[in-house]
Amino acid sequence: xxxxxxxxxxxxxxxxxxxxxxxxxTKIQPxxxxxxxxxxxxxxxxxxxxxGALKNFAATVGLDPAEVMALYNKLRSQExxxxxxxxxxxxxxxxxxxxxxxxxxxTRQGPSFTAGVIVLLLFLVAAAxxxxxxxxxxxxxxxxxxxxxxxxxxxxxxxxxxxxxxxxPSPALELVSASGRETVYSVTGTEEIQVKLTFRELCWVQLKxxxxxxxxxxxxxxxxxxxxxxxxxxxxxxGNPPGAVITVNENVIEGMLEHTHPHNFVFxxxx
Numbered sequence: 001x002x003x004x005x006x007x008x009x010x011x012x013x014x015x016x017x018x019x020x021x022x023x024x025x026t027k028i029q030p031x032x033x034x035x036x037x038x039x040x041x042x043x044x045x046x047x048x049x050x051x052g053a054l055k056n057f058a059a060t061v062g063l064d065p066a067e068v069m070a071l072y073n074k075l076r077s078q079e080x081x082x083x084x085x086x087x088x089x090x091x092x093x094x095x096x097x098x099x100x101x102x103x104x105x106x107t108r109q110g111p112s113f114t115a116g117v118i119v120l121l122l123f124l125v126a127a128a129x130x131x132x133x134x135x136x137x138x139x140x141x142x143x144x145x146x147x148x149x150x151x152x153x154x155x156x157x158x159x160x161x162x163x164x165x166x167x168x169p170s171p172a173l174e175l176v177s178a179s180g181r182e183t184v185y186s187v188t189g190t191e192e193i194q195v196k197l198t199f200r201e202l203c204w205v206q207l208k209x210x211x212x213x214x215x216x217x218x219x220x221x222x223x224x225x226x227x228x229x230x231x232x233x234x235x236x237x238x239g240n241p242p243g244a245v246i247t248v249n250e251n252v253i254e255g256m257l258e259h260t261h262p263h264n265f266v267f268x269x270x271x
Contacts, residue, residue, distance in 0.1 A: 001039040001075050004068070009037045011061035026056040027217070033057060045202040045219075048240050052262060171249035173267075182264035187248060193234050193269050194249050197226040201243030204262075208235040220244075234267045 012022065019033045026033075032053055035043045044050040051069065058068040171190040175183070187193050197205065199220045206217040209230035219239075220226060228234060238244055241259035245252065248267055 001041075001072075004071055004075055005037050005039045007063070007068070007071070008057060008061065011058075011063050012037075015061050017061065022057065022060050025060050026053075028053055028056060046240065048242075048260060049204075052239065171251065173248055173251045173253075176268070180261075182266060184266045184268065185248070185253075186270045187267050188270045190249055190269070191231070193230045193232075193267050195228045195230075195234050195236070195267065196247045197236070198245045198247070199224050199226075199243060200245065201240060203241075203243035204239030205244075206237040209233070211235075230267075230269070232269055236265045238263055238265070 012019075019030045019037075022028070022033055023030045032043060035041065036053060036057055041050050044053065051072075054068055054072060055065040058065045172188050174186045174188070176186050177184045197220075199222055201222055202219060204217065204219045205226065207214045207226070207228060209228050210232045214228055217237075222243075234248075236246070238259075239262045241263045242257045244256065246256070246265060247253070253265070
């Protein structure tokens with residue numbers, strides 16, 4: 001990776017930028033930028049963070065991010081593979097023998113089978129005749145079927161006489177727009193947006209509710225959770241979308257694994 005790190009350092013020096021200057025522009029901590037120039041990629045929590053930092057670094061110092069990533073992938077593929085150590089051969093694993101299929105011969109006896117069919121048909125005919133006679137002799141009760149929830153004809157309550165109020169609709173999400181950088185949803189059937197983030201991997205998060213920064217951007221570890229409410233808009237930026245599960249008013253956002261780069265999620269309340 002010496003070729004890549006030398007390219008990054010040379011471009012930064014030509015731009016007369018310090019690592020601190022790049023950190024203020026990209027919001028990447030200086031220690032990560034220093035690790036990029038030194039080729040120490042082990043400090044990054046995952047490949048998605050490393051590639052994101054490389055692209056931002058390259059764009060800031062005037063390099064083409066696509067060319068930088070092509071060089072990184074090329075050098076990565078040339079790295080020697082770790083030699084696999086063969087495990088000692090132990091005892092052979094005994095596999096259960098497949099059960100043999102047994103042929104079952106079925107012999108039909110003509111007289112007994114035919115007699116059984118005749119008896120069954122006679123029973124069905126007798127049952128049909130009995131139910132027909134019973135149905136013609138019974139008189140209708142004349143009582144109306146009971147209505148649900150104490151209602152009477154016309155949709156009113158049988159006790160109070162007041163109209164029955166239907167329950168409010170459940171909160172729902174609808175996809176408004178989607179691009180490579182941002183996905184927008186509308187939220188209906190509720191008076192506020194309730195967002196819950198559950199993290200299954202290390203993930204950097206920035207969150208705004210009703211246009212106000214809820215907290216300084218920070219990283220969340222696996223197993224941590226984040227909750228927020230808003231009466232208008234919730235804006236979320238995730239550095240590692242596959243590492244988080246977003247639930248909005250008990251609706252889980254699908255397709256998180258498809259976003260391999262930092263992505264914005266916007267939820268707008270529709271009254």
